[in-house]
Amino acid sequence: MMPENAVQSAKDTILKVEDLRIEFRIGRKWYAATRNVDFELKADETLALVGESGCGKSITCRAILGLVDEPGSRTRGSINFKGQELVGLPDRKFQHIRGKDLAMIFQEPMTALNPVMRVGEQISEAITSHMQVSGAEARRRTLELMESVRIPAPEQRYRDYPHQFSGGMRQRVVIAMALACQPSVLLADEPTTALDVTIQAQVLSELRELRERNQMSVIFITHSMGVVAAVADRVAVMYAGEVVEVAEVETVFKEPRHPYTQALLASIPSVESDKEDLQVIPGQVPSIVDFPEACRFAERCPHVMPRCRQEAPPRFQVGSTEVRCWLYESENGETGQ
Amino acid sequence: MLRYVTIKLSYAMVTLFAVMLLVFMLARVIPGDPAQLMLGDQASQSAIDSLRERLGLDQPLYLQFLDFLTGLAQGDWGTSLYTREPVLNSILEVLPYTLELTAASLLFGAVVGIPFGIWAALHRNRFIDYATRIGSLLGLSFPAFVSGIMLLLVFGIWLGWFPVLSTARGGSFEDRLLSLALPTVNLGILMAAYIARMTRSSMLAVLGEDYVQTARAKGVARHLIIRRHALRNAIIPVVTVIGLYVGILIGNSVLTEIVFNRPGIGKLIVGSMNQRDYPMLQGLMVLYTLLVILVNLATDLVYGLLDPRVKYQ
Numbered sequence: 260m261m262p263e264n265a266v267q268s269a270k271d272t273i274l275k276v277e278d279l280r281i282e283f284r285i286g287r288k289w290y291a292a293t294r295n296v297d298f299e300l301k302a303d304e305t306l307a308l309v310g311e312s313g314c315g316k317s318i319t320c321r322a323i324l325g326l327v328d329e330p331g332s333r334t335r336g337s338i339n340f341k342g343q344e345l346v347g348l349p350d351r352k353f354q355h356i357r358g359k360d361l362a363m364i365f366q367e368p369m370t371a372l373n374p375v376m377r378v379g380e381q382i383s384e385a386i387t388s389h390m391q392v393s394g395a396e397a398r399r400r401t402l403e404l405m406e407s408v409r410i411p412a413p414e415q416r417y418r419d420y421p422h423q424f425s426g427g428m429r430q431r432v433v434i435a436m437a438l439a440c441q442p443s444v445l446l447a448d449e450p451t452t453a454l455d456v457t458i459q460a461q462v463l464s465e466l467r468e469l470r471e472r473n474q475m476s477v478i479f480i481t482h483s484m485g486v487v488a489a490v491a492d493r494v495a496v497m498y499a500g501e502v503v504e505v506a507e508v509e510t511v512f513k514e515p516r517h518p519y520t521q522a523l524l525a526s527i528p529s530v531e532s533d534k535e536d537l538q539v540i541p542g543q544v545p546s547i548v549d550f551p552e553a554c555r556f557a558e559r560c561p562h563v564m565p566r567c568r569q570e571a572p573p574r575f576q577v578g579s580t581e582v583r584c585w586l587y588e589s590e591n592g593e594t595g596q
Numbered sequence: 597m598l599r600y601v602t603i604k605l606s607y608a609m610v611t612l613f614a615v616m617l618l619v620f621m622l623a624r625v626i627p628g629d630p631a632q633l634m635l636g637d638q639a640s641q642s643a644i645d646s647l648r649e650r651l652g653l654d655q656p657l658y659l660q661f662l663d664f665l666t667g668l669a670q671g672d673w674g675t676s677l678y679t680r681e682p683v684l685n686s687i688l689e690v691l692p693y694t695l696e697l698t699a700a701s702l703l704f705g706a707v708v709g710i711p712f713g714i715w716a717a718l719h720r721n722r723f724i725d726y727a728t729r730i731g732s733l734l735g736l737s738f739p740a741f742v743s744g745i746m747l748l749l750v751f752g753i754w755l756g757w758f759p760v761l762s763t764a765r766g767g768s769f770e771d772r773l774l775s776l777a778l779p780t781v782n783l784g785i786l787m788a789a790y791i792a793r794m795t796r797s798s799m800l801a802v803l804g805e806d807y808v809q810t811a812r813a814k815g816v817a818r819h820l821i822i823r824r825h826a827l828r829n830a831i832i833p834v835v836t837v838i839g840l841y842v843g844i845l846i847g848n849s850v851l852t853e854i855v856f857n858r859p860g861i862g863k864l865i866v867g868s869m870n871q872r873d874y875p876m877l878q879g880l881m882v883l884y885t886l887l888v889i890l891v892n893l894a895t896d897l898v899y900g901l902l903d904p905r906v907k908y909q
């Protein structure tokens with residue numbers, strides 16, 4: 260039955276981002292750093308958000324948490340979290356969602372912690388901000404959290420300051436803070452990029468384990484297709500502030516649709532291929548002040564058509580993939596602007 | 597922490613030694629006879645000769661320097677040419693007035709400057725921010741004697757709340773406090789202006805830091821973000837700057853002392869310059885050095901308490 264299905268799928272989708280547009284004022288004009296950002300996050304899944312540096316992954320996450328609110332910025336479109344509209348939600352109300360049901364891990368573990376506050380206090384602050392618990396109880400839970408993210412000797416490290424921790428350990432502290440209130444959605448902004456390779460693999464596998472144990476949905480930001488293959492169920496590919504393709508992870512690797520996704524995959528180094536085989540995408544990402552009105556990838560696209568320079572492509576459904584590219588116009592109906 | 601204190605203390609000792617050497621050399625590189633210089637033009641030849649002997653000018657320089665240091669340590673800072681009193685006595689007599697004025701205006705500056713700086717930073721480019729910025733610019737550019745006279749005119753003469761003629765010497769505790777009020781405000785305005793500017797810019801920088809965003813992402817309440825995360829970090833550079841300005845404050849207090857007719861180090865310096873009272877000037881230089889070094893030491897220690905990172909470097 261139709262209504263039943265509708266209810267079912269509404270339940271499944273925990274976070275729905277529609278036509279998210281984040282704008283910054285530079286001089287007297289407003290420029291859109293992102294537009295046409297559409298994706299859904301379903302319960303218990305990991306969605307990878309991939310794209311080159313500067314394509315707007317971090318600000319998209321910050322906007323979901325309501326943190327893009329500095330003067331000279333504005334957010335348009337819709338972010339629906341468990342039936343609640345987050346765009347335009349006053350900061351006072353947002354404060355009770357952040358860190359409780361919707362948590363974030365930041366890109367830079369070296370600067371994400373307050374240098375003059377004890378690490379244990381910073382973690383327990385995440386608990387006491389949302390729960391009425393005694394100091395002793397907050398401390399007990401903090402130690403538990405530190406243990407669960409594998410910080411050795413939590414009793415002693417509780418009183419340490421961030422500068423006494425290595426990068427990997429700091430990132431574990433940040434993860435512990437994010438998990439403090441058992442959020443249903445975790446936004447992980449390149450949680451391993453700043454770490455060295457061995458620590459990266461460790462933290463990655465621990466995150467996976469924690470996700471399964473806590474039954475969270477995760478948005479995992481990365482610019483590495485290798486990491487995507489390791490962690491994601493579905494993938495949203497971003498280019499120059501737009502989501503250009505959303506698909507299941509197997510589909511993306513087997514049948515990438517958007518020319519940018521294809522180029523991104525061709526540029527991954529693999530064990531078999533020689534260095535010479537590596538393809539670099541020609542051209543550069545345009546900067547936010549000269550994003551074209553039409554397709555933003557047109558200038559670098561090998562399949563570019565005249566239409567691409569005139570009109571921005573809508574979303575087309577190709578199999579289970581959603582893609583913003585005129586190449587797929589004939590295939591199927593569009594699914595929306 | 598102990599290691600940090602030891603290091604800072606030894607730095608202070610080295611600085612002290614270097615400046616003393618400089619003060620000592622100064623009297624010897626000025627052309628002319630140091631004894632003549634110290635005794636003034638009208639001194640008799642016999643007085644000069646006896647001073648030469650007492651100063652040990654015939655001895656090697658390093659011995660002279662050693663004597664100079666021992667003299668200072670034993671409280672023999674020379675004799676004023678003008679009053680014929682021991683230099684140390686004259687200095688110690690006015691020092692408390694300078695110290696109480698400095699401490700009071702520092703307190704005033706912090707109590708007024710820090711909240712305004714925070715307030716302005718939190719309302720960047722809004723009315724209160726502009727008001728604070730203009731106010732602190734005025735505070736910095738207003739000459740101390742003008743603001744002093746205005747304060748006296750309004751609060752001393754028109755309103756009659758505070759004494760116009762200082763009763764600072766002697767008097768009851770309340771009298772002293774009352775006569776301290778206007779000079780404190782006069783000097784404190786300058787301090788408040790510095791501190792407000794510094795707090796504002798430091799606060800703005802800190803509010804843009806990643807850890808403030810992390811705290812917001814945790815759902816920490818706004819007032820706690822400001823107090824626990826922003827302010828605790830923003831105050832660190834402010835403390836350093838306050839420490840630097842204390843020295844300047846002591847040097848600048850002379851105009852305030854004159855306008856409000858208070859005794860103090862500033863007046864003593866100007867007086868001894870006019871009278872070419874070299875032994876007194878030398879003593880004041882030693883005192884000033886000691887004060888600045890002490891303040892720097894105190895600043896370093898406060899810094900060490902505020903910032904856990906410094907102890908381990």
Ligand SMILES: Nc1ncnc2c1ncn2[C@@H]1O[C@H](COP(=O)(O)OP(=O)(O)OP(=O)(O)O)[C@@H](O)[C@H]1O
Pocket residue numbers: 283292310311312313314315316317318319332366482547
């Ligand atoms: N306050 C701001 N004012 C103007 N432009 C901004 C502002 N903040 C971000 N941008 C722009 O938004 C774009 C997206 O930035 P974002 O940090 O989201 O990129 P990213 O995809 O996370 O990149 P990276 O992989 O390097 O982390 C960048 O081009 C950046 O210049």
Ligand SMILES: [Mg+2]
Pocket residue numbers: 316317318366448
């Ligand atoms: Mg980023």
